Amino acid sequence: MSTALKAPTYLNYINGEWSASASGETAASISPANRNETVGYVQVSTAQDLDHAVQSAKQAHKAWRKLAGSARGDFLYKAASAMEKRLDEIAETMTREMGKTLPEAKGETARGIAILRYYAGEGMRKIGDVIPSTDSEALMFTTRVPLGVVGVISPWNFPVAIPIWKMAPALIYGNTVVLKPAQETAVTAAKVIECFVEAGFPAGVVNMVTGKGSVIGQGLAEHPDVNGITFTGSNQVGKQVGQAALARGAKYQLEMGGKNPVIIAADADLDLAVEGTISGGLRSTGQKCTATSRVIVQSAVYDEFKQKLLDKVQSITVGDGLQGESWMGPCANENQLQTVMSYIQKGIDEGAELLHGGNRPDDAGLADGFYVTPTVFDNVKPSMTIAQEEIFGPVLALIKVDTLEQAIEIANDVDFGLSASIYTSSISNLLSFIEDMEAGLVRVNAETAGVELQAPFGGMKQSSSHSREQGQAAIEFFTSIKTVFVKS
Ligand SMILES: NC(=O)C1=CN([C@@H]2O[C@H](COP(=O)(O)OP(=O)(O)OC[C@H]3O[C@@H](n4cnc5c(N)ncnc54)[C@H](OP(=O)(O)O)[C@@H]3O)[C@@H](O)[C@H]2O)C=CC1
Numbered sequence: 492m493s494t495a496l497k498a499p500t501y502l503n504y505i506n507g508e509w510s511a512s513a514s515g516e517t518a519a520s521i522s523p524a525n526r527n528e529t530v531g532y533v534q535v536s537t538a539q540d541l542d543h544a545v546q547s548a549k550q551a552h553k554a555w556r557k558l559a560g561s562a563r564g565d566f567l568y569k570a571a572s573a574m575e576k577r578l579d580e581i582a583e584t585m586t587r588e589m590g591k592t593l594p595e596a597k598g599e600t601a602r603g604i605a606i607l608r609y610y611a612g613e614g615m616r617k618i619g620d621v622i623p624s625t626d627s628e629a630l631m632f633t634t635r636v637p638l639g640v641v642g643v644i645s646p647w648n649f650p651v652a653i654p655i656w657k658m659a660p661a662l663i664y665g666n667t668v669v670l671k672p673a674q675e676t677a678v679t680a681a682k683v684i685e686c687f688v689e690a691g692f693p694a695g696v697v698n699m700v701t702g703k704g705s706v707i708g709q710g711l712a713e714h715p716d717v718n719g720i721t722f723t724g725s726n727q728v729g730k731q732v733g734q735a736a737l738a739r740g741a742k743y744q745l746e747m748g749g750k751n752p753v754i755i756a757a758d759a760d761l762d763l764a765v766e767g768t769i770s771g772g773l774r775s776t777g778q779k780c781t782a783t784s785r786v787i788v789q790s791a792v793y794d795e796f797k798q799k800l801l802d803k804v805q806s807i808t809v810g811d812g813l814q815g816e817s818w819m820g821p822c823a824n825e826n827q828l829q830t831v832m833s834y835i836q837k838g839i840d841e842g843a844e845l846l847h848g849g850n851r852p853d854d855a856g857l858a859d860g861f862y863v864t865p866t867v868f869d870n871v872k873p874s875m876t877i878a879q880e881e882i883f884g885p886v887l888a889l890i891k892v893d894t895l896e897q898a899i900e901i902a903n904d905v906d907f908g909l910s911a912s913i914y915t916s917s918i919s920n921l922l923s924f925i926e927d928m929e930a931g932l933v934r935v936n937a938e939t940a941g942v943e944l945q946a947p948f949g950g951m952k953q954s955s956s957h958s959r960e961q962g963q964a965a966i967e968f969f970t971s972i973k974t975v976f977v978k979s
């Protein structure tokens with residue numbers, strides 16, 4: 492008799508209850524470290540399930556919006572405490588389901604908890620301004636009201652932090668939520684929702700429906716009772732979501748791709764720059780929208796930087812993120828692995844020189860996972876595909892330039908504008924960079940990734956719908972301003 496336990500099945504969470512989809516269908520969520528391991532089964536939901544969740548959220552909104560902000564905040568504090576107790580378990584599930592290493596998963600879960608606490612506190616902060624009226628007998632001020640029902644469509648690369656940095660501000664400002672997490676990481680999402688359930692949110696305030704993006708994600712974007720849609724993911728899907736929301740007059744917010752550059756100036760601390768390039772480009776297997784992808788180096792230090800970078804990249808251990816010795820886990824899914832491999836081939840075909848990696852690891856123990864070795868290309872021209880398109884994998888493209896002006900020009904010569912960094916010791920270099928770089932996040936002597944939850948986050952150009960998430964900026968999306976004029 493087999494003693495192997497079947498992986499658990501996770502349900503939708505609708506109107507305060509865990510329920511199976513009307514479809515009767517489930518999908519296996521597998522481990523990218525070993526395709527033969529199933530982490531859990533998740534619901535493949537229908538439009539009918541989604542509608543039930545949206546109607547529950549609409550009904551619950553009536554009472555939720557009437558609560559004091561501090562009372563809503565209490566629920567978020569409780570969710571944070573529930574999650575803190577389960578930090579290790581949730582992080583381990585994330586690593587098994589998505590592939591990032593356990594320390595990264597723990598860091599992300601801790602960040603989710605901190606985001607919940609940050610927005611819990613927002614319930615006590617001001618939501619308007621008094622504005623002097625031209626009528627001396629009148630009182631004029633602004634206040635803010637929630638949108639209503641908010642649809643959250645989240646990706647697999649930050650399965651805890653992204654849903655939370657969308658749901659927590661939505662909730663604190665008085666909206667109710669329907670979450671559609673990426674199907675790849677729906678087990679981790681279910682565990683996040685379990686923490687909200689433990690916090691005792693009223694029925695219908697928080698809902699989760701798992702299923703295909705084309706059915707549940709698109710369904711949310713098109714649903715007439717969903718008042719706001721917040722999305723993080725690919726450019727292509729983001730634009731579709733935005734168009735669907737716009738077509739029916741709903742508010743939307745899109746965070747999409749990046750093609751983030753790091754500039755290494757001739758006066759940089761090269762050891763620091765190497766460290767930041769590796770951490771920014773290769774942690775999470777390069778699957779961050781803020782990941783470093785283009786490494787633009789001044790010719791005076793190009794060879795020295797390249798050698799130092801290679802020395803470090805060669806020592807990276809690729810393996811199962813649950814194993815302590817692994818520095819870099821697998822790609823999150825097979826599609827992503829194939830995308831990365833095809834970009835590597837394109838790089839070779841277009842004439843870039845493959846300096847390191849570019850293949851699957853030859854360790855037989857990794858054959859069932861979606862692993863790729865950390866990859867460095869030399870002699871990359873700014874017009875090459877690997878210097879223009881988001882790869883979302885552990886691939887660094889080295890580009891040589893003579894001057895800082897040239898570096899910034901090349902850094903800006905892409906469709907995206909999410910994050911960018913420079914390593915330099917010169918004030919005039921860093922001032923030019925801050926002034927001229929077209930990116931929503933510019934960082935000096937620090938890697939391109941690394942978002943702080945209390946600061947606005949979002950991109951320029953094709954990277955976003957030009958709104959900002961996180962910090963106090965979140966209030967702009969999740970509320971509408973009401974201008975009040977009172978005369979006795
Ligand atoms: N900016 C970022 O942080 C991210 C960027 N990406 C980029 O996107 C590429 C593809 O990744 P992928 O996972 O396919 O990203 P997607 O944009 O397809 O997925 C993001 C979210 O959108 C959902 N979705 C998919 N199709 C639709 C639709 N028609 N309408 C509404 N929602 C939908 C997905 O659901 P489901 O998972 O169920 O399909 C998921 O929840 C990556 O290679 C990377 O370049 C990916 C993830 C995050």
Ligand SMILES: O=C(O)CCC(=O)C(=O)O
Pocket residue numbers: 648649653723778779780781940941942
């Ligand atoms: O760099 C980060 O911490 C955030 C990255 C992010 O938002 C994303 O990849 O979607």
